[in-house]
């Protein structure tokens with residue numbers, strides 16, 4: 001995730017990775033100081049589910065604006081559209097998909113039902129593998145993993161300070177606040193339990209949608225392979241947010257073996 005964000009940050013001409021100092025209102029401030037000062041305010045903030053969805057929406061709009069989106073007129077964009085045209089919604093959430101033309105082998109979901117796939121992943125994976133990864137990401141949405149991660153990221157970012165002062169989340173976040181939020185959300189890591197649950201969701205998703213039951217196992221195997229090859233830098237970070245990929249691949253393969261037996 002970090003690698004991806006960094007790539008995107010470079011594309012934007014800003015480095016999100018180095019954010020000890022950010023600009024708010026044209027004034028450079030020390031993020032760490034703000035975060036410490038805001039600690040008490042942050043604790044008093046309660047975020048409703050609707051608040052988190054609203055923040056997620058703002059975040060993803062900002063990501064879409066600041067990343068090279070491969071539109072439906074591009075090969076990658078058309079492929080993703082073809083693959084996901086039947087996936088409209090899950091648990092009352094509308095799903096929407098886009099591909100970012102960045103080299104990273106990654107994908108992520110947001111609490112509002114937005115799923116973003118990086119070009120690097122589209123390049124190395126076949127249709128079944130891409131769909132399995134999408135099923136995995138939908139799993140993180142369904143289980144509210146991404147909403148929880150967004151909530152934590154929000155409360156860790158400087159944005160909460162402004163919200164605390166203004167007394168509501170309805171107000172639009174500034175570019176710097178969204179940058180902060182992106183950085184905090186990008187650092188979010190899911191637990192092994194959450195990853196296993198998302199893998200299980202991917203497996204079910206493949207079966208339900210008539211996709212190769214080995215899709216997830218193959219996708220994970222590919223990630224394991226890539227992590228030791230020349231493209232390792234593009235997958236490295238995905239591994240820290242997706243621990244034990246080898247174990248996970250084996251688990252998925254056994255599941256598919258059982259199913260196809």
Ligand SMILES: [Zn+2]
Nearest residue numbers: 190195198242
């Ligand atoms: Zn995951």
